[in-house]
Amino acid sequence: MLATPSTDCSIQRTLDLIGDRWTLLIVRDLFRGVRRFSRIHEDLGIAKNLLTDRLSLLVDAEIVERTPYQQRPLRHEYRLTAKGRALSPTLVAMMRWGDEWCSGGQSPTELVHDDCDTRLELQCWCTTCNVPVPPTQIDSRPGPGRALNTAKAAHG
Amino acid sequence: MLATPSTDCSIQRTLDLIGDRWTLLIVRDLFRGVRRFSRIHEDLGIAKNLLTDRLSLLVDAEIVERTPYQQRPLRHEYRLTAKGRALSPTLVAMMRWGDEWCSGGQSPTELVHDDCDTRLELQCWCTTCNVPVPPTQIDSRPGPGRALNTAKAAHG
DNA sequence: GAGGTTAGTTGCATATCGAAACCAACTTCC
DNA sequence: GGAAGTTGGTTTCGATATGCAACTAACCTC
Numbered sequence A, B: 001m002l003a004t005p006s007t008d009c010s011i012q013r014t015l016d017l018i019g020d021r022w023t024l025l026i027v028r029d030l031f032r033g034v035r036r037f038s039r040i041h042e043d044l045g046i047a048k049n050l051l052t053d054r055l056s057l058l059v060d061a062e063i064v065e066r067t068p069y070q071q072r073p074l075r076h077e078y079r080l081t082a083k084g085r086a087l088s089p090t091l092v093a094m095m096r097w098g099d100e101w102c103s104g105g106q107s108p109t110e111l112v113h114d115d116c117d118t119r120l121e122l123q124c125w126c127t128t129c130n131v132p133v134p135p136t137q138i139d140s141r142p143g144p145g146r147a148l149n150t151a152k153a154a155h156g
Numbered sequence C: 001g002a003g004g005t006t007a008g009t010t011g012c013a014t015a016t017c018g019a020a021a022c023c024a025a026c027t028t029c030c
Numbered sequence D: 001g002g003a004a005g006t007t008g009g010t011t012t013c014g015a016t017a018t019g020c021a022a023c024t025a026a027c028c029t030c
Helices: A010-018 A023-031 A037-044 A048-060 A088-102 B010-018 B023-032 B037-044 B048-060 B088-102
Strands: A064-070 A075-080 A109-113 A121-126 A131-133 A138-142 B064-070 B075-080 B109-113 B121-126 B131-133 B138-142
Touching (some): A010 A023, A010 B088, A023 A037, A023 A048, A023 A075, A048 A064, A088 A109, A088 A121, A088 B088, A109 B121, A121 B109, B048 B064, B088 B109
Antiparallel strands (some): A064 A075, A121 B121, B064 B075
16 A cells, blocks of 8 residues: 555556455455444454554545444444445456356356346447457557557557 | 465455455566566566565466576566466456546556457446346355355345 | 443554565676 | 676565554443
């Protein structure tokens, strides 16, 4: 969680916010509806001081918001913001990878389409052609956010 | 990088392997074709002892393989295995998130569909309905890899 | 008013990190 | 043939982060 000297890489910037051992697990719990300090604490087994620290970093980063769920005694819960919910594909990607490569292809939990109960895949999607795009049809190029760099074969 | 007591969660298992500040950046460099110790070292600014450590963990995890690229002096380079290349969607997801939320929507690098040059989104895809599935239409259920757990609203 | 619940803070031992120095096996330059 | 450079590390050590346990505070229930 260092202030890295702003390299022009979105992966780097993302990891600066969520790239430690606990943060994404906290976000996962919030997705699952585990929203209170004590519940997250017991679910993850994270030390309380670290949980306090990580939650406040997440709130600072506007990934999570802290809202009261009762007065007297005043208690807060933690909820994902739109920015936080946008981490969904990242978590899904990790989950699918873990399923495939760390659990012998057997998912502990499956994600399915609520309409038809089909197990979901994660893919790149072209909004123009309206088709999924496999890795082989992906090109990369320097984007509007700072150029100057070579950015040749930037990904796969 | 602790030996976590095997919780039934693929996200957890994935983070046990790649969930620290450097590992995914190393993987990103390998995707980009930066494969040698000294090049990764200077590109990331990572301490050499940590790079040695992380590379050997990646090799142990079979995400990376170490192969000689010359004899006399014997030198090795690091290449992604199939398991490592399968991390592509995870990196793409993080890249898109960082573009959207940490770079003011301005991508330093864009991924585009080679057919039509449209910037790509990463989404869940239902192979039955042949449509992209937004987070709100995702359900989750216990999978074949170990059941017993409650696994109610597990994701979105 | 004793005990429980929730959400923390504080203090301290230990583990991990980061920077720099050092090392070894070569190669190239002069 | 000796000096300096390159690559890929290992070692050392002070700084930082982590994990555990104890403590606190505000309230509620019995």
